[in-house]
Amino acid sequence: MIxxxxxxxxxxxxxxxADSRTRVSKLMRDIQDEICLGLExxxxxxxxxxxxxxxxxxxxxxxxxxxxGGVFEQGGVNFSEVWGKHLPPSILKQRPEAAGHEFYATGxxxxxxxxxxxxxxxxxxxxxxxxxxxxxxxxxADLTPYYPFPEDxxxxxxxxxxxxxxxxxxxxxxxxxxxxxxxxxxxxQEMRGIGGIFxxxxxxxVPFYRGPELxxxxxxxxxxxxxxxxxxxxxxxxxxxxxxxxxxPAYVPIAEKRKKMEYGDRERQFxxxxxxxxxxxxxxxxxxTIFGLQTNGRTESILMSLPPLVRWEYCYQPEPNTPEAxxxxxxxxxxxxxxxQAA
Amino acid sequence: MIxxxxxxxxxxxxxxxADSRTRVSKLMRDIQDEICLGLExxxxxxxxxxxxxxxxxxxxxxxxxxxxGGVFEQGGVNFSEVWGKHLPPSILKQRPEAAGHEFYATGxxxxxxxxxxxxxxxxxxxxxxxxxxxxxxxxxADLTPYYPFPEDxxxxxxxxxxxxxxxxxxxxxxxxxxxxxxxxxxxxQEMRGIGGIFxxxxxxxVPFYRGPELxxxxxxxxxxxxxxxxxxxxxxxxxxxxxxxxxxPAYVPIAEKRKKMEYGDRERQFxxxxxxxxxxxxxxxxxxTIFGLQTNGRTESILMSLPPLVRWEYCYQPEPNTPEAxxxxxxxxxxxxxxxQAA
Numbered sequence: 066m067i068x069x070x071x072x073x074x075x076x077x078x079x080x081x082x083a084d085s086r087t088r089v090s091k092l093m094r095d096i097q098d099e100i101c102l103g104l105e106x107x108x109x110x111x112x113x114x115x116x117x118x119x120x121x122x123x124x125x126x127x128x129x130x131x132x133x134g135g136v137f138e139q140g141g142v143n144f145s146e147v148w149g150k151h152l153p154p155s156i157l158k159q160r161p162e163a164a165g166h167e168f169y170a171t172g173x174x175x176x177x178x179x180x181x182x183x184x185x186x187x188x189x190x191x192x193x194x195x196x197x198x199x200x201x202x203x204x205x206a207d208l209t210p211y212y213p214f215p216e217d218x219x220x221x222x223x224x225x226x227x228x229x230x231x232x233x234x235x236x237x238x239x240x241x242x243x244x245x246x247x248x249x250x251x252x253x254q255e256m257r258g259i260g261g262i263f264x265x266x267x268x269x270x271v272p273f274y275r276g277p278e279l280x281x282x283x284x285x286x287x288x289x290x291x292x293x294x295x296x297x298x299x300x301x302x303x304x305x306x307x308x309x310x311x312x313x314p315a316y317v318p319i320a321e322k323r324k325k326m327e328y329g330d331r332e333r334q335f336x337x338x339x340x341x342x343x344x345x346x347x348x349x350x351x352x353x354t355i356f357g358l359q360t361n362g363r364t365e366s367i368l369m370s371l372p373p374l375v376r377w378e379y380c381y382q383p384e385p386n387t388p389e390a391x392x393x394x395x396x397x398x399x400x401x402x403x404x405x406q407a408a
Numbered sequence: 409m410i411x412x413x414x415x416x417x418x419x420x421x422x423x424x425x426a427d428s429r430t431r432v433s434k435l436m437r438d439i440q441d442e443i444c445l446g447l448e449x450x451x452x453x454x455x456x457x458x459x460x461x462x463x464x465x466x467x468x469x470x471x472x473x474x475x476x477g478g479v480f481e482q483g484g485v486n487f488s489e490v491w492g493k494h495l496p497p498s499i500l501k502q503r504p505e506a507a508g509h510e511f512y513a514t515g516x517x518x519x520x521x522x523x524x525x526x527x528x529x530x531x532x533x534x535x536x537x538x539x540x541x542x543x544x545x546x547x548x549a550d551l552t553p554y555y556p557f558p559e560d561x562x563x564x565x566x567x568x569x570x571x572x573x574x575x576x577x578x579x580x581x582x583x584x585x586x587x588x589x590x591x592x593x594x595x596x597q598e599m600r601g602i603g604g605i606f607x608x609x610x611x612x613x614v615p616f617y618r619g620p621e622l623x624x625x626x627x628x629x630x631x632x633x634x635x636x637x638x639x640x641x642x643x644x645x646x647x648x649x650x651x652x653x654x655x656x657p658a659y660v661p662i663a664e665k666r667k668k669m670e671y672g673d674r675e676r677q678f679x680x681x682x683x684x685x686x687x688x689x690x691x692x693x694x695x696x697t698i699f700g701l702q703t704n705g706r707t708e709s710i711l712m713s714l715p716p717l718v719r720w721e722y723c724y725q726p727e728p729n730t731p732e733a734x735x736x737x738x739x740x741x742x743x744x745x746x747x748x749q750a751a
Contacts, residue, residue, distance in 0.1 A: 130722045345711075358595040376718070380708050
């Protein structure tokens with residue numbers, strides 16, 4: 066059963082402060098800055114190129130892309146801050162009480178495509194939305210390896226779990242499962258990667274899980290969430306801040322370790338093939354991508370998430386008992402990575 | 409104003425014959441066979457590999473894929489014939505009178521990705537649908553060049569126009585515009601290629617144009633179609649038969665001419681980049697692809713339309729006054745190709 070705490074008992078905590086927009090926007094910029102600096106250090110060869118852009122209806126962003134690096138074949142880190150009078154229909158459907166209000170949205174998003182197939186591709190996105198009485202935080206980070214190293218998956222999850230645990234004992238459990246639900250290619254019956262955390266519609270009220278657009282087992286999670294106290298705007302901002310800070314510690318050590326591994330054409334070809342799954346997910350399922358494309362977003366900033374080189378092969382099947390076969394047979398299944406132990 | 413002729417005046421002509429399914433299914437198989445033979449002859453190196461497959465709910469298909477050929481880097485020609493009790497919601501919404509009836513659908517579809525960037529990619533699809541009192545034909549063929557040769561675009565259109573003109577003086581005019589409407593990437597404000605013909609919901613009644621899911625200028629076409637006599641099931645079958653037969657004569661001479669042209673890394677890189685647009689269209693907009701993926705179609709048969717190798721490049725801009733710039737600036741705009749004349 067889902068217990069919903071009465072919001073009226075804590076009215077002040079649920080109203081964003083007067084400077085909410087500038088504070089979240091600064092946080093999103095800070096996350097972008099910190100991550101770009103860390104990634105340039107990791108890459109060692111290339112620097113990010115920045116393009117600032119304006120949005121006609123209101124707002125704009127700064128897109129940063131790094132190409133042909135020492136570690137990264139391509140990587141993009143976006144910041145954007147947009148506002149306007151016309152709420153997207155998808156938002157209105159979700160939150161009818163936002164109707165008639167101007168909206169404001171800010172966020173940072175990132176996809177990195179490393180050259181070495183032993184380094185996983187990684188994605189991060191944190192975002193904030195306001196319209197009249199409605200506001201929420203969303204986002205997450207997830208890892209898409211090409212070759213199965215369970216210790217890397219465990220390390221990535223454990224690092225994100227530490228950030229979650231500082232703020233609520235149930236955050237990681239719920240947001241880890243939400244991530245498994247979201248990054249799923251139903252036409253392949255396959256996860257996009259080994260997950261991480263994902264959340265949306267976090268406005269401080271319980272339950273944490275708000276995924277009406279998700280189907281299947283997601284409903285189970287709602288029921289499994291214990292009754293808990295609502296959280297304030299400040300508490301959520303602090304949570305998202307720590308999630309953003311957890312990214313470099315969660316990813317950089319994995320990339321540092323794997324970048325030294327030698328690989329050949331076989332691994333490269335498998336990486337290019339698996340990148341096709343990333344394209345399929347982003348163009349067929351990802352709400353942010355589809356929404357952006359259909360509402361005159363800046364196409365080049367939205368599609369910088371697509372890999373620089375990709376291949377498709379009809380009916381490809383990896384040879385049995387190879388790392389390539391192990392990836393989809395064993396690795397890309399929901400697992401309790403945070404508690405993984407070497408056999 | 410749209411004039412709709414009373415169907416009741418010609419009742420018998422609007423009921424498919426008792427053997428409609430076997431006859432259309434045979435036509436679709438024949439189109440597949442004829443095209444595969446013609447393409448193998450053109451390719452000169454590789455042959456199609458055939459995979460037959462069954463569909464649990466009813467029906468199946470035969471997928472044919474040619475890889476690493478002399479002309480084609482990859483090409484696939486599908487035939488499928490499916491039936492079942494559960495009508496897709498998109499069909500029910502379009503034709504509520506089909507509710508409660510079993511459905512039957514058969515078709516052939518094809519995408520060819522040549523290796524030489526001077527040879528255009530090409531797509532063909534013809535299909536037939538029945539459910540209780542409802543039936544219709546749909547399909548078309550369209551060309552996606554990488555380098556602008558207006559004489560090729562004109563030749564392709566003229567050949568399809570000849571097939572159309574044998575059956576109705578307005579077919580080409582309407583179906584050419586419908587094709588321009590359909591194969592459009594709104595997030596790029598760009599056509600996918602130079603078009604061809606496209607039609608759907610052809611059940612013999614007027615108006616020809618039935619695109620409630622299309623927006624924009626499509627509405628204009630409906631009004632511009634003159635009142636005309638309804639066409640019988642037999643007349644439509646004959647029309648689709650001639651469209652299928654027109655494919656090889658419309659495409660092979662272009663490929664034969666261009667395959668001899670030498671190209672280098674510049675042209676290859678541009679081809680790989682432009683193939684990204686094909687992926688974007690098929691995964692974001694193409695109704696057949698999205699519908700297939702979301703309804704447990706055979707994924708490998710649906711996605712054989714994707715190119716074997718693709719690249720994306722952030723903010724790519726061709727140099728001014730090059731063939732690459734001319735492609736999107738001048739060539740990928742709707743044009744009266746059938747009446748094109750060399751300057």
